[in-house]
Amino acid sequence: MEYLLRFIQTHETFRLPEIQALADLEGIPMEVISYSLDSPFCTLKLPDDDSARSLLSRSITAKAIYALWGSGPTYPTLHESVLATSTPWWPQFQGQSFKFTIDSFQGSRTHADICELINSFAYMSFTGPVALKNPDMRFCVLEDWAFDAQAHGSSTPQHLYLGRLVGTSQREIVGKYDLKKRRYISTTSMDAELALITANIALARPGAIFYDPFVGTGSFPVACAHFGALAFGSDIDGRAIRGKGGRNLRANFAQYDLAPGFGDSFVADLTNSPLRPGRYLDGIVCDPPYGVREGLKVLGHREKRVGPVYDGPDAHHLQPGRVVSRGWATSILDADCE
Structure with a gap:
């Protein structure tokens, strides 16, 4: 299964070696699909959610790991990817409380933009209540903006992801x-x-x-x-x-x-x-x-x-x-x- 790792954007040359070392320590088979020093997002293949949580449980260079429900260069392609990838998983989460957030790396969104983007995923039709504190499920739309893109007039990120939060690290x-x-x-x-x-x-x-x-x-x-x-x-x-x-x-x-x-x-x-x-x-x-x-x-x-x-x-x-x-x-x- 594919997962999205959200790194910090410091100590870039240490990030992947740390995660690979932790995979060896925990005995977790891991395949890196995409990774760049210029981005805090890394896609991986891992056996399951438990493996993802174990991998990240003592990491310092990562913030969180998400089950990857879709990705694409634009919001239309992201929605297509979400429908194609995650539709079979929706029934198991019906009735659970949930929350959506936006994580914009090197970019920012107004409150109105955030609400509009979150509402664009209404087709997923989750029947549970929205819970801003302690929800059963946390979804995040992660935006990867080019450096200084908004200052130069760009209004779109260079890549987008939708992920379901699986685990967090020990950064605290x-x-x-x-x-x-x-x-x-x-x-x-x-x-x-x-x-x-x-x-x-x-x-x-x-x-x-x-x-x-x-x-x-x-x-x-x-x-x-x-x-x-x-x-x-x-x-x-x-x-x-x-x-x-x-x-x-x-x-x-x-x-x-x-x-x-x-x-x-x-x-x-x-x-x-x-x-x-x-x-x-x-x-x-x-x-x-x-x-x-x-x-x-x-x-x-x-x-x-x-x-x-x-x-x-x-x-x-x-x-x-x-x-x-x-x-x-x-x-x-x-x-x-x-």
């Missing part, structure tokens, strides 16, 4: 994990939305073990723990993990009641990792340090030195809060990844 949790509300962050904390999307693409799930070698304030481990994974992390700078005054990596897990999902954290240089070799991790999610705010570094001096360097009574590498590091060129990073 993006606000819950917003960095502005988080107890402990730094200048390099990963955006909460991207961290959640990454956790989905990496297949974070209950029973899985995930590791972030550049953990910092824990954006990726928190996202993985939200989806049920057990998260670990390390960082070259222990100060980022320990924080100060009760604001630290562990406090972020406690803020979201995710303490059971926090395995542990430790101070380590990824180029000299203390982890035992082997395939015991289900995923590694990270944002390697780069750029002006946080350059690439590894433990050690820029200059070759023999023996400890003293600054007072104690060797400086033993002083509290002291991190000695040297630059780590991107070329070396590439070589380490090979």
Whole structure:
């Protein structure tokens, strides 16, 4: 059966990989019929409504999924498609309450236009009452307008769809994990939305073990723990993990009641990792340090030195809060990844 996926129009290159990853995670056979980075609408083939709801239940890049009842470039062709496609399904929905809405991407409609467009589907003859709150069925006419079309005098969208709402996503949790509300962050904390999307693409799930070698304030481990994974992390700078005054990596897990999902954290240089070799991790999610705010570094001096360097009574590498590091060129990073 064909379904229409309504994406958000941001993070375009992440949208399809996330949905494909979730299909793999749920074991759902999925065929992509049409998709474009320039449009938030994607048509799919899925086995049934339950599969569609499962596919979208934890998505971040999608808003909703609809059973596709018709599509076309104009309203006359849309009505023809609706009659040809959905007529056999109408009897099973008779007597149920329903609601129609309009979703105009890159366009807008007046209230009068909306009423006229909705009334144009009166031939479907549903016998149930119209219910604006909590209806049994929600139908949506989705309009895909060309960019700035109305500003240039166009009065018609470039494509139209009619869909019956089947399921919605978890996009509301993006606000819950917003960095502005988080107890402990730094200048390099990963955006909460991207961290959640990454956790989905990496297949974070209950029973899985995930590791972030550049953990910092824990954006990726928190996202993985939200989806049920057990998260670990390390960082070259222990100060980022320990924080100060009760604001630290562990406090972020406690803020979201995710303490059971926090395995542990430790101070380590990824180029000299203390982890035992082997395939015991289900995923590694990270944002390697780069750029002006946080350059690439590894433990050690820029200059070759023999023996400890003293600054007072104690060797400086033993002083509290002291991190000695040297630059780590991107070329070396590439070589380490090979």
